[in-house]
Amino acid sequence: TxxxxxxxxxxxxxxxxxxxxxxxxxxxxxxxxxxxxxxxxxxxxxxxxxxxxxxxxxxxxxxxxxxxxxxxxxxxxxxxxxxxxxxxxxxxxxxxxxxxxxxxxxxxxxxxxxxxxxxxxxxxxxxxxxxxxxxxxxxxxxxxxxxxxxxxxxxxxxxxxxxxxxxxxxxxxxxxxxxxxxxxxxxxxxxxxxxPSRVISETSMSSQPVGRSLLQADVTNGTQLIMFNATGGPCIMLWAQDLNISFSSTLAWVDLTKRTPDLTGSMCNGTSSLLVLNYNNEIVLRFAMSQKFYPVSGRNWFTLDTVQLQSNGSTANFLGRRGIYAPAEYSFHCQTVNSFRDALLVPNSTAGNTTEWRLNFIDFQIQGFGLSNGTNFSYASDCAGFFTPGIWMGLLTSLLMLYIFVYGLHMIMQLNTMDRFDDPKGPSISVPQSE
Incomplete structure (x- = not known):
């Protein structure tokens, strides 16, 4: 049986x-x-x-x-x-x-x-x-x-x-x-x-407040979902609400999420992945990722090494040196990835006019390794730190108030009363004087 x-x-x-x-x-x-x-x-x-x-x-x-x-x-x-x-x-x-x-x-x-x-x-x-x-x-x-x-x-x-x-x-x-x-x-x-006798209804996220979440849900209804398929199936996925680029701070942003890119030139293997987004040969974005084993943590990690932008015959390179990494079997998610304010993408000043270009990716998520859930990202490693500036300010203020309270309590406990008092109704103290 x-x-x-x-x-x-x-x-x-x-x-x-x-x-x-x-x-x-x-x-x-x-x-x-x-x-x-x-x-x-x-x-x-x-x-x-x-x-x-x-x-x-x-x-x-x-x-x-x-x-x-x-x-x-x-x-x-x-x-x-x-x-x-x-x-x-x-x-x-x-x-x-x-x-x-x-x-x-x-x-x-x-x-x-x-x-x-x-x-x-x-x-x-x-x-x-x-x-x-x-x-x-x-x-x-x-x-x-x-x-x-x-x-x-x-x-x-x-x-x-x-x-x-x-x-x-x-x-x-x-x-x-x-x-x-x-x-x-x-x-x-x-x-x-x-x-099914019992159906679990899916709550619409449109009426929910925006907050930090780990994206492992189906994202096929999103604004921009890009998937590169290799021989064995999907191997690179990128999601963004907005993919914006601008040549300088004085020019308007160009929103690439409204365009459909050509993925020709993309590749992936066990150690490196390259996602090429070609928008009619006018704008080309290249996301280069790699993974390797780190003995300290005892696991493989993947990093977004560079983002290269080509437009109008010029090339700009940005280095992902400030926290764009995640375990190899995870995806990376960040609410804002840009190159000009709290930049996660650092312009490579040695490569031409890179500093003139600006990148701004909103609700950005990428995964270049370990895709095994079809059209779903794996568990996401978020760039948001647990201790935000507001939390640090609250902790420091609380510690300062606690110090003042403890110091005052200590001073009160050190007060001592006098062991002798003069009685104004009793005889006065006479001190004989000798000549």
């Missing part, structure tokens, strides 16, 4: 549970644990199902529930719980008896017919609608492929509670699995839903 769990709890995602029962089938192939937040695509799921099904005929049981989400298992019993009041007792018993398991936390959902269509394509047979009673009297030929569909309701619009409906569905699953066990027919079962 072997199981695959495919749990999905995000917007437009489907929860799926696939398990296999047969002493003749080999155990399910191992699968590397996906990174946190990674969503298994339909192509990845298809590839794994190909390896799980293998060759030869298969009998597949598809338990298709109207709605299903991972939260249903958490709220109404949990897949791994031992609660006798759980709504998934038969399912839990089947899971505990498995000899191998694979968990996929999130799977892409593209429609209610995605899984039935995928299985119909893989098996080459049309689905047969059955129930527990019909299956007990059905003769199954294990020498050919079979796709048996069992529809299950959900609690929406039902007079029963969700837990009661799910418990009834679990009883149906238990009856079906018992029938298959009595028939001694090897099978693969999938428990899934037509759509």
């Amino acid at each position: 072997a199981f695959i769990y495919l749990f999905c709890s995000f917007t437009s995602l489907l929860l799926q549970m696939l398990f296999q029962h047969s002493v003749a089938y080999s155990q399910l192939p191992p699968l590397a644990s996906p990174a946190a937040g990674h969503i298994i695509s339909n192509d990845q799921l298809t590839t794994y199902l190909n390896s799980a099904f293998g060759s030869g005929p298969h009998t597949v049981l598809l338990f298709l529930q109207d709605k299903l989400s991972k939260d249903d298992f958490t709220v109404f019993g949990g897949v791994y719980g031992n609660d006798k009041d759980s709504a998934f007792q038969n399912l839990e018993a089947a899971l505990h008896s498995s000899s191998s398991s694979v968990t996929l936390p999130a799977v892409e959902w593209s429609g209610s017919s995605a899984i039935p269509a995928l299985l119909q394509e893989k098996l080459g047979v049309a689905p047969l609608l059955v129930d527990a009673d019909t299956l007990s009297h059905l003769s199954i030929n294990a020498s050919i492929s079979n796709l048996l569909l069992i529809n299950l309701p959900y609690c929406t619009g039902s007079q029963k509670s969700c837990k009661e409906v799910l418990r009834d569905n679990d009883e149906i699953i238990g009856q079906v699995l018992s029938s298959m066990k009595d028939k001694n027919v090897p099978y693969t079962a999938i428990y899934t839903g037509l759509q």
Whole structure:
């Protein structure tokens, strides 16, 4: 007995549970644990199902529930719980008896017919609608492929509670699995839903206050997202709200985010990356990055070494000497990267008229190594320091006030009262005088 769990709890995602029962089938192939937040695509799921099904005929049981989400298992019993009041007792018993398991936390959902269509394509047979009673009297030929569909309701619009409906569905699953066990027919079962029962809505960022954040979310709706693809997939990504250049402080800024660049000349490998943005041969920006191992930190770091600007036959070079770096598997993000005020890009004064040019990148993020999330940046290393000038001023003022308070308290504690006092009502002190 072997199981695959495919749990999905995000917007437009489907929860799926696939398990296999047969002493003749080999155990399910191992699968590397996906990174946190990674969503298994339909192509990845298809590839794994190909390896799980293998060759030869298969009998597949598809338990298709109207709605299903991972939260249903958490709220109404949990897949791994031992609660006798759980709504998934038969399912839990089947899971505990498995000899191998694979968990996929999130799977892409593209429609209610995605899984039935995928299985119909893989098996080459049309689905047969059955129930527990019909299956007990059905003769199954294990020498050919079979796709048996069992529809299950959900609690929406039902007079029963969700837990009661799910418990009834679990009883149906238990009856079906018992029938298959009595028939001694090897099978693969999938428990899934037509759509998620709980959808996590995505809050629009337009109404949220602007603040510091680590950018690992999808940025495909941004103003300027540039991606260079090599043979093995994406290897360089650059994002900016504004890419502005100007020849001098007296001339207007030129906004490059409204133009589409040509990436010809870009390259990447294990140690260096070069992103070339060619805007109709009028303006060319080159971002040169490199990575190397630093023994002190015990890890690889990447740096943005230079930014080169070519325009109207002149060339300007800027050195990234002031903090444009991040771990090699991270991206670098900074709200403002410029060459004239708190400059992270230092003009190379030895290279012609570099000091005449000005660069100003707003909401800038770049990554030249370790891209493994498709169209998403990796975890971002932000240029903003934790101790801002305002925080330093507040700390110093607080320390000064604390010093004054402690000094005053110390002075008060040092005060002593007199041990003798003159009594004005008593006899006066006479001091005899001698001649």
